[in-house]
Amino acid sequence: MPWLRRSGDVFLIVLIFLPLLVALPRLGGPGGPPGEWLTWVGQVSGILALAMMLLAGAVSCRVPGFDRYFGGLTRLWRIHHWLGFASFILVMIHALALGLAAVPASLDAAVATLFPPLSHGALWLGWLAWAAMVIFLAPTFDFFGQPHYQRWKHLHLVSAAALLLGLWHALLLAGEAWPWWLLGIAGLGAIAWRKGVAPQRRHAYRVEEVVPLARGVVELVLRPEHQGIRHVTGQFVYLTPLDQTLSAGRGEEHPYTIASAPSDGRLRIGIKDLGDASHALQTVTPGTRALIEGPYGEFFERRFPERDMLWLGGGIGITPFVGGARDLATGAVMEGRIHLFYLASDAVRAYYQEELVDIAERVEGFTFTQHYSREKGVMTEAYLRQYCPDFTEREIYICGPPGMNHHLNRLLLDQGIPASRIHSEVFDFL
Ligand SMILES: Cc1cc2nc3c(=O)[nH]c(=O)nc-3n(C[C@H](O)[C@H](O)[C@H](O)COP(=O)(O)OP(=O)(O)OC[C@H]3O[C@@H](n4cnc5c(N)ncnc54)[C@H](O)[C@@H]3O)c2cc1C
Numbered sequence: 001m002p003w004l005r006r007s008g009d010v011f012l013i014v015l016i017f018l019p020l021l022v023a024l025p026r027l028g029g030p031g032g033p034p035g036e037w038l039t040w041v042g043q044v045s046g047i048l049a050l051a052m053m054l055l056a057g058a059v060s061c062r063v064p065g066f067d068r069y070f071g072g073l074t075r076l077w078r079i080h081h082w083l084g085f086a087s088f089i090l091v092m093i094h095a096l097a098l099g100l101a102a103v104p105a106s107l108d109a110a111v112a113t114l115f116p117p118l119s120h121g122a123l124w125l126g127w128l129a130w131a132a133m134v135i136f137l138a139p140t141f142d143f144f145g146q147p148h149y150q151r152w153k154h155l156h157l158v159s160a161a162a163l164l165l166g167l168w169h170a171l172l173l174a175g176e177a178w179p180w181w182l183l184g185i186a187g188l189g190a191i192a193w194r195k196g197v198a199p200q201r202r203h204a205y206r207v208e209e210v211v212p213l214a215r216g217v218v219e220l221v222l223r224p225e226h227q228g229i230r231h232v233t234g235q236f237v238y239l240t241p242l243d244q245t246l247s248a249g250r251g252e253e254h255p256y257t258i259a260s261a262p263s264d265g266r267l268r269i270g271i272k273d274l275g276d277a278s279h280a281l282q283t284v285t286p287g288t289r290a291l292i293e294g295p296y297g298e299f300f301e302r303r304f305p306e307r308d309m310l311w312l313g314g315g316i317g318i319t320p321f322v323g324g325a326r327d328l329a330t331g332a333v334m335e336g337r338i339h340l341f342y343l344a345s346d347a348v349r350a351y352y353q354e355e356l357v358d359i360a361e362r363v364e365g366f367t368f369t370q371h372y373s374r375e376k377g378v379m380t381e382a383y384l385r386q387y388c389p390d391f392t393e394r395e396i397y398i399c400g401p402p403g404m405n406h407h408l409n410r411l412l413l414d415q416g417i418p419a420s421r422i423h424s425e426v427f428d429f430l
Helices: 002-027 034-061 066-070 073-101 107-114 121-140 149-155 158-173 178-201 276-283 315-329 353-362 381-387 402-414
Strands: 203-214 217-224 236-241 254-257 267-272 289-296 309-314 338-344 366-372 395-399 422-425
Touching: 002 034, 002 066, 002 073, 002 178, 034 073, 034 158, 034 178, 066 073, 073 107, 073 121, 121 149, 121 158, 158 178, 217 276, 217 289, 236 267, 254 267, 254 315, 267 276, 267 315, 309 315, 315 338, 315 353, 315 366, 315 395, 315 402, 338 353, 338 381, 353 366, 366 381, 381 402, 395 402, 402 422
Parallel strands: 309 338, 309 395, 338 366, 395 422
Antiparallel strands: 203 217, 203 289, 217 267, 236 254, 236 289
């Protein structure tokens, strides 16, 4: 339902501007001498900055199902990042404009506005909030290189301090308290949910089987200990292994796509060795426990029954399509025809190929083609057209490494296919 996908955006925009709308009768409009005008800019940017910061916290709550109002968790994380970044820029404008507003009076007045005596606690709370923001945002600046994910996540806890200090600053200085209480509860409540409530609500599973697929790739088969999750194809979960013998990643949550059919009582998850935690998972032992949180995402939710589908999966990015194919194999109703291309370097790395060939032979309307880059080079328009002549007319779903996604998106857009018909998932959203 497209309206549902975007309804979260509308709600969010209303909330971003709510404190400003409430404050506008007090602030009045911009105008007058530069000093007054800059004060107005400083106040407006400060109000928007805090609203965005609190909402960045609110959208990080990760309640299963909540992400669907925003077009999936991947998109919601992008919104979270965007809000955090925009808030940081606005905080800088806030301080700069208020300082500059006092310059016409004197330079000393400008310095005193920004750095008053320590007895002006409300203002110093604002500076402390800014410092907390710098601490948790700095590692994300390209200048420092790729952040270590787990360390960066722990550092993110400082964001709770930034939210709290910013909120305190506003409650002491702003005239209107209720919008700040509302957004404050949303932002801090979301963090409390993530850290306190969500871990208690994870589903307990037991590793039933570990199927080696290729070098550095296994498929875990997990059975729920009590009630399992319900999912639709293309969704993913956060998996927290509890196997005591793991060399890394024990008790750490990582996102993985569900490669089993929704009707299967067990979860199947294909895991490629891409770092320390996923490397350790290659040796997980059957019988050990794992916690599952989710499901999240809506990769295949954007379905258009009037058009056939083209699925392009590369590397471990084949997993959402394996889930989709397994669903078809269990007799799921197919809306139109589906053509799956499996992009791999060679037959050995096309670890799900045998099963996919078998499903294609059994399910009418589902076609499977492999593409080996060692033999054929990169995927071309001619190769797609040779096996799927009407590919430009289809609804297209892509999942694979970032380089492959980029190449395929470019190739398809160059064929005149509108971007709205190309849906991509990248296994690297943070
Ligand atoms: C929506 C989604 C679905 C995915 N599905 C699969 C799948 O089906 N099979 C599979 O093998 N891999 C999948 N991945 C990738 C998998 O999550 C990473 O390979 C794994 O988290 C790497 O952790 P690591 O400690 O082994 O490696 P690291 O070296 O720590 O990380 C490697 C990269 O993975 C990312 N990453 C690490 N930890 C996390 C985390 N907790 N949350 C988000 N990103 C993280 C980082 O951006 C980092 O650049 C998926 C990722 C996403 C976002």
